[in-house]
Amino acid sequence: MKLDKNILKVICKNYRIILITGTNGKTTTTSMIYNILKDANELVITNSTGANMITGITSCFIENYSFGKHRKPRYAVIECDEANVSFFTEYATPEIIVITNLFRDQLDRYGEVYTTLNKILKGVEKTPLSTMVLNGDESLLGDLDLPNKIIYYGFNCSPLKNKKVNINADAKFCKKCKSPYKYNFITYNHLGDYYCENCGYKRPDLKYTLDEIKLQTPEKSLVSIDGAEYCINQPGIYNMYNALCAYSTARTCKISTDYIYDSLKKQQSSFGRQEIINIGDKKAKIILVKNPAGYDQAINTISLDNSTFNLAVLLNDNYADGRDVSWIWDVNFEKLSSLSIDKIMISGIRLYDIAVRLKIAGLPVENFILCKTYEKLVEEIKSCKLDTVYILATYTAMINLRKFLNAKGYIKKLW
């Protein structure tokens, strides 16, 4: 679709725009912020189906365009691809820009973490009036040379005892002086309360904090944020970050905590993010995986499940998945070998690559079932002995599986 970008300037004029970018958690965070605002009776639009490039964002504003004046200000909660921030800020000034985190992500498309950061910052430089809501536990986002007002959120606790950063984490060396970071605690990957002994660079002061993790299940978490208890209806540490980010953004918009509380409690999983689909009498939980940091979090979340379950792993290498599948070797699949898994279904364009990876990770080859088609995969899912199937799928594998399930009548709504 070709669009005159100037149109964007006109049609987004009357919105209070909240732009969400970063490597992981964009879609879920966007959905959480959108729901909180809606539950707080605000007028709000969003590009909810992950159409996060400039054309998708522009279409979202066009679809919602209406002539005539609105008395009440309207919000636009916009998920934006990292490389598209600077196209957007060329034409629009977000009230708030949110950056969730920066992990290595499809190196053939985005390049390295510093490249991604610089792309985002190039966009931010065009809008000095935007308030930044940033993950304070992300060492790449501290001490930014920006005139913008910056609000940091982060954790004051961790489920991990270990203070040593994993050898395979992403940004472990001080961005100022290249010395290794030390941590008071690590939450996951390279996120946490970091400091540099050599030059004194450290985590900035946090305005909004998650102070305690009270309970974690494979479905939800109970946490304490700024002294009050919140139930987050989505599992895992990464969703606690998403919720904390949404909370911080909503508070910056002066939304009452009562609305936030109610909204997070009933937050439904978004498209392919722990979405539950019934296939026959089986409950299939689809988890989108796209890079090592997110995959490790997905595996950690699955491992909260103490019962025996089935697993399906789908690997594609289309452009949107990343053409290079090397990254699967940076995922800690070894952790799966200690879980109680019955049937292991393997599918996707690069099924043999993921089969090799799982074999080397120590999973029992005799339980592998290679499914070259979705037809075969769905048959295998239906004939599982156990009720729950976790499906870990890369982006186009998830989309194509959903299309297949839609065509076969297992899901009614495709998007």
Next chain:
Amino acid sequence: MELNICHLYPDLLNVYGDLGNILILKYRAQQRGISVNVSNISLDDAFDSSKYDITFFGGGQDYEQSIVSKDLVQNKKEEITKYIQNGRVFLSICGGYQLLGKYYCTPDGKKLPGLGVLNIYTEGGNKRFIGNTVIHNEKFNETYVGFENHSGRTYINDLEPFGKVIEGYGNNGEDGFEGCIYKNCLCTYFHGSLLSKNPELADRLIYEALSQKYENVELKPLDDKFEMAAKNFIIKRETKNKKDPI
């Protein structure tokens, strides 16, 4: 039997899945009842050339690579040179490959010195070479596949190449070769991980490393059906438009 593997800078050069090569070497050795020790050698650690049977040197992001290059010259240059000159097994990928050469010249003309163990050099280019790659090694009559992602163009002078490019860019996009071999030092741009789809190569490295210590080494065949299916898938897909597919 015992196999001692050294992984150089695993905490810094860790983004392209090259760690898989270590996991695969370990798995394939252990399947044959060989015990494996992996030593992670990083910043400020000494590299003792007498301690290891296989040494692995991977690729990283530019930021981390700049940290590595300083430490290499300061702390490890002599011993790594000695190790490679003695014909010990060394596997070097992407950034590691470039760092073994004489220099890396950035696109704006800045020369960054390498270890100079190999008579090769690299020049930065503007277009990044990204994609699945298929090469053929004549000596062993074997076809290898991998994924390249580099902006450096490497020129290997009169060194033996790792293979002839069937599909992809290779060392520099000009001379039709990929990687290079010097004694038992194998250099390549292949990620993937390299050894995940080239099990015959993994076994050759293990065999050579063990044969330097033990007599009559024999490696019993393993079931490589997934590995070979993964390799053949890439060969078939990437060369399907060529006249002479292999």
